[in-house]
Amino acid sequence: MKLITAIVKPYKLDEIKEALQAFGVQGLTVSEASGYGRQRGHTEVYRGAEYTVDLVPKIRIEVLVDDVDAEDVIDVVVRAARTDKIGDGKVWSVPVDSVVRVRTGERGADAL
């Protein structure tokens, strides 16, 4: 199994969700995140005082998938998240040892 994590632009969330549902992904976890990449931050001005805001708001999406689906799911997310502009984010996957469905105690691929 793989854990796919995507850091994306907040307003892209709905498109990504729909694309994942269309692909057949059963569930996902979303959290608000902030950070920066090559995009860096932006400047804000309050009564003439300039603040450099390094950390820009992002959405973190986490999906657990079977090994065979991992690359396809990554493609789905990347396609939906892309705007071709700087700051589109990143997607990566890491191997996962075990997964348990809390309600039933099912393990491994059955728990997905």
Added chain:
Amino acid sequence: MASAITTLAADAPTLSAANTGFMLICSALVMLMTPGLAFFYGGMVRVKSSLNMLMMSFISLGIVTILWVLFGFSLAFGTDSGSLIGWNSDYVGLSGIGITELWDGYTIPVYVFAVFQLMFAVITPALISGALADRVKFSAWVLFSALWVTVVYFPVAHWVWGAGGWLFELGVIDFAGGTAVHINAGAAALGVILVIGKRVGFKRDPMRPHSLPLVMLGAGLLWFGWFGFNAGSWLGNDDGVGAVMFVNTQVATAAAMLAWLGYEKLRHGSFTTLGAASGAVAGLVAITPSGGSCSPLGAIAIGAIAGVLCAMAVGLKYKFGYDDSLDVVGVHLVGGIAGSLLVGLFATGGVQSDAAGLFYGGGLAQLGKQAVGVFSVLAYSLVVSAVLAFLLDKTIGMRVSEDVEVSGIDQSEHAETAYDFSGAGGGISSRGTAAPAPVAAASKKVDA
């Protein structure tokens, strides 16, 4: 018709139901300015100290009201003694005043005048609080504001507005409080911050406003309430001067907002929300002393000048290194000085009084008087406020610990959090019906 009424009123004032009703409404409008100011300031601080900022204004409605009834009204508007202070034992506790007794020379009851002026006394110390954001013990602030209104505001209100007060007799024009309220509060703010020092992280940490919508809401309430503050200060509507003041209040505020926005667009590249709100307040401050003596075109000039001056002045704190946190000096002191001095240039001599300013053929005489008013109140308030802050700092301490300041004054001083958006925040009640209550309650008892 208007002049006939004026003559009649001047000859033998009788109680006017219209003026009395109008002034009661104006008093309520001015009351609303203090919560408005609380929002204006509260939105500008970081979230961890937003409740404290709101409370520093709101508490003034409590403290100053009681002091005003007990002795404040008497000190400010009682019989003059030495041109410096008033006293009238009938005013103590507002207990010796007949309910139909008229304020001398006017058509409204003394009670109405007393409550209208009370609202001015309430908002003035609240204005100071913006400079002291994030770092002052609430108990010290309560004590400071009680002492400050007693030894600074009540006497200064007497100087400026009390019959026999020395600035009043000199002929200084301060229609609604540019000197008595705004210069007074701005100078006090400067005096206090020079004593208590900067916030931890001033100039190093980003200190962004946590809620600009709250700031806009506050500015809107201030603008609305200010019509009562300004137009009501003529204490009636028999001769149209209050209406001129009303119009000029709107006009100058509009001009100042546009001027501030224009300045920052040129200087910093954007039209900011905070700039619009701040510009509006700067215009309101500047028209406060001057709106009863200038024309609407004069009001545009006064507003525009104040808008640009204040927009420039808010940067001074970084240059000179004093932490005027929310720009009480930059907006209220500078705006108040601008408005008070501009009376000397823009007074037409045809509205509030026949004293004309420089641009209307009146020479420099009025400007000179205005300058005396400005600098005497500035110096008195600055020095006495600094001394008060110094004495309180040496005795009970003005500031919270650095630890408390960094983690947020709201929790240590008020035991509250402004916003709870988190479902996982949680907590256990020691008094409620939650199951673990007995344990928590028991441990609390042991502590006590």
